Amino acid sequence: MTGEHCSTCQGRPNDVEIDCPNCGGTGYDPTDEKPFAQCHECYGDGTIVADVCPDCFGFEDEYEGEYDDEELESNVTSEKKFRDYKDEAEAWITLATGEYYPDILPDACRLYEPVLVEFGLLLKASHSSTNFFSSIMETRNQWMRTQLCRVFKKYVSPQTPVEMLKRKSDAAKICAQFGDSFRSIVEVQQKFDTRPMPDEALCAVLWEYKDRGKKGYDLTERLFDVLRSQHVGLVVTGPERAGKDVLLGNVLKDYPKPDRPVDFVIHDGKKVLAIGLARYDSDRGGAQEDDRTGQYRGLGDVYKRQGQYREVAQEIIGYADSHGMQHIKVIYVNDGPGLLLGSMWNDYSYIEDQWPGRVKVVTLRMVPDRITAEWLRS
Secondary structure: OOOOEOOOOOOOOEEEEEEOOOOOOOOEOOOOOOOOOEOOOOOOOOEEEEEEOOOOOOOOEOOOOOOOHHHHHHHHOOOOOHHHHHHHHHHHOEOOOOOEOOOOHHHHHHHHHHHHHHHHHHHHOOOOHHHHHHHHHOOOOHHHHHHHHHHHHHHOOOOOOHHHHOOHHHHHHHHHHHHHHOOOHHHHHHHHHHOOOOOHHHHHHHHHHHHOOOHHHHHHHHHHHHHHHHOOOOEEEOOOOOOOOEEHHHOOOOOOOOOOEEOEEEEEOOEEEEEEEEEEOOOOOOOOOOOOOHHHOOOOOHHHHHHHHHHHHHHHHHHHHHOOOOOOEEEEEEEOHHHHOOOHHHHHHHHHHHOOOOEEEEOHHHHHHHOOHHHHHO
16 A cells, blocks of 8 residues: 555545536536436536545545456456346335335335325415425325325425324424425426326335335345355354344454444355445435434435445445455445435446445345355455
């Protein structure tokens, strides 16, 4: 490792201004149909402030380890990346109930199409977004009102906690507190009109709320079964349901944040091969449906979620490199229909692309193909 300062942060690795990863520094959203739509991450600035330098991971010096970018790239260019699954993403999603997406779509659409129809009728009759919300809160059927609030959150106010939206008595308070940030009624109508009826992706998200509270547990429990059956000679440790988190201070000596919680660790004897986190995305930017991983709950927007994930990868890889453990990998297991919404898939792809061969993002169905013994031991 060289003693020269990192060329990106110049030895000041915290709060580093970098090109926005979503728009590449242009300030325009590459996923929006409008050619000059403002980027939703940097808000048109073209840059964001990263918590930790993405090149030196906060260790200030540039790395000249036992591997280089060309060597790593040659090992992974032939392998399918998380990004490469996007065109057939639906086939790789697992629902926490044990049903694979899109198997549940017929039932989900039958159950929730009336909700979307009612949402559309109330939307057309509203002259403003606050008036629209007030109309929803006047819906007498409690189940219907709850579902309408969940759809309202998606279209109009993603930053408002859905539990708060469901409180009928708090309608005026919510409008006063969050009304200024509501998407305009005209834009909501335009966005709603572009979606099919029924909207399969949104129906799948609503379907997931039916068993809220079990999803993260289901995901990690099934993940452990898959990993242990595939890697008989390795040891997989971690809480399978409601157990305590694995704290990295108990796994890695002198870890800089000993209370850092993770979901699982893969060992070969006493040698740590990989550190993993599991998240179930039932909705866009929604909470991990698992009370264990409190550090990753309630990340209400894409940038914050992506920043948290990137920070953990930087931290683990930075520690591994500085302690001669370049073999340690980071695995993010993400699943659920929320991955199909907005920029979620691209966000996770970007994290994997930052560390080729060392970080992998997978859904449960990708684990057998991508988390191989050869990769873990490489």
